[in-house]
Amino acid sequence: MTTRSPFSFQRRRVCQSLALLATGGASALHAQGAWPQKPIRLVVPFAPGGSSEVVARSVAGELTKQLGQSVFVENKPGGAGVIAMQEVAKAGADGYTLILGHVGTLAVNPYMLPSQPYDVNKDFIPVTLLAKVPNVLVVHPDVPAKTFKEFIAYAKANPGKVNYSSAGNGSSGHLSMEYLKLTAGFFMTHIPYRGSGPQMTDLLAGRVQVAMNGLPSVSAFIKSGKLRALAVGSAQRIAALPDVPTIAESGYKGFETSQWYGLLAPAGTPAPVVKRLQEESLKALRTGPVTERFAHDSAVGVGDTPEQFAAFIAAQQKVWKDIVAKAGIKPD
Structure with a gap:
C-alpha cells in the first residue's frame, strides 16, 4: 500500500x-x-x-x-x-x-x-x-425499533444478533455502516452482496435486518411500508423524507455520509x-x-x-x- x-x-x-x-x-x-x-x-x-x-x-x-x-x-x-x-x-x-x-x-x-x-x-x-x-438507514418492519435512538439501543442490547447488508465490500453502504458502528459504539454483522439488487431481495425478505442505502434504491419500499426509514446520513434533512431525522441531530454531531x-x-x-x-x-x-x-x-x-x-x-x-x-x- x-x-x-x-x-x-x-x-x-x-x-x-x-x-x-x-x-x-x-x-x-x-x-x-x-x-x-x-x-x-x-x-x-x-x-x-x-x-x-x-x-x-x-x-x-x-x-x-x-x-x-x-x-x-x-x-x-x-x-x-x-x-x-x-x-x-x-x-x-x-x-x-x-x-x-x-x-x-x-x-x-x-x-x-x-x-x-x-x-x-x-x-x-x-x-x-x-x-x-443521501444515504438512508432502513430496517425491516420486523425490527422492533421505531426510531433511530431505539435502533441504536436495540443493537447495543443484541450484539451480534443484528445483521446489516450492503451492495458489497467497499460499497457506500458498507462504509457508512462501519462508520456508524465506530461512532455509536455497537456491533453488527456485515453481510455483503453482489450489488444492491440481490441485497434488497434479502432485506425485504427479512433475512437481514438493516441497511444504509442510497435513497433511490429504497424510496419505493419506504413509501409502501416494506422498509422503515430511521435516519438519513446527510448533513440536513432531505425533502423526500422530511420527518426522518439526520444521524447528526440524533446525538452524533458532525456525522455525515453520502x-x-x-x-x-x-x-x-x-x-x-x-x-x-x-x-x-x-x-x-x-x-x-x-x-x-x-x-x-x-x-x-x-x-x-x-x-x-x-x-x-x-x-x-x-x-x-x-x-x-x-x-x-x-x-x-
Whole structure:
C-alpha cells in the first residue's frame, strides 16, 4: 500500500492531461477524426438496482442524445469494484471506455485492500463529479425499533444478533455502516452482496435486518411500508423524507455520509476528450429528465471540473483512510 500523497498524483495527472491541449493534443485528435465516432461504454462496478444505476443511466441517456453516439451502461460487479476498475485501467485511452467511480473504489479500496492491480491516482484521470446521493438507514418492519435512538439501543442490547447488508465490500453502504458502528459504539454483522439488487431481495425478505442505502434504491419500499426509514446520513434533512431525522441531530454531531459518483477515464485520454466529456456531462445534469429524476431521489448534481474532482477525491481519501484504520475495515 502506497503512502505517497494521493492529491499530488491526481493533480499531476489532471494537469498533464490538460497541458496536452496547449501542446498539440487538439491537433492530434483532429487528425484522428472528431470524437466520438462510435458508441461509448460506461462501466459501473456494481450489479443493477442501486443508486449507481440511477446516476449512470440518467446521465448516459442524455449524453447519447447530445453526442450523437450511444453511451451504454455495462454493469460489471465483483471484487469490491476491482474487476471493473482493472478492466478500464487497461482499456484504450481514447474516450470510448469510461468508469463510474465512487467512494469505495476511489477513496477506500486504496486503504482497505492489501493490494490492487492498478493505482487509482495514476491510472485514471478524473473527468467530473456527477452526483451526491443521501444515504438512508432502513430496517425491516420486523425490527422492533421505531426510531433511530431505539435502533441504536436495540443493537447495543443484541450484539451480534443484528445483521446489516450492503451492495458489497467497499460499497457506500458498507462504509457508512462501519462508520456508524465506530461512532455509536455497537456491533453488527456485515453481510455483503453482489450489488444492491440481490441485497434488497434479502432485506425485504427479512433475512437481514438493516441497511444504509442510497435513497433511490429504497424510496419505493419506504413509501409502501416494506422498509422503515430511521435516519438519513446527510448533513440536513432531505425533502423526500422530511420527518426522518439526520444521524447528526440524533446525538452524533458532525456525522455525515453520502454516496457520490463521478466519471473517470483511463490515464492518457486526450485532454480535448476529457474537456468535452466534462462539458457534456454538465449539460446533461442540467436537462429536465436528469434534474427531475435527481430531485425525486434527493440527489444533488455537480458537474465540476477535472481539477475540482481530483481535489475532492484526494480529500475523501484522507477522510476514509482514517476511518478504515480506526474501524479496522477489512474485505470480508
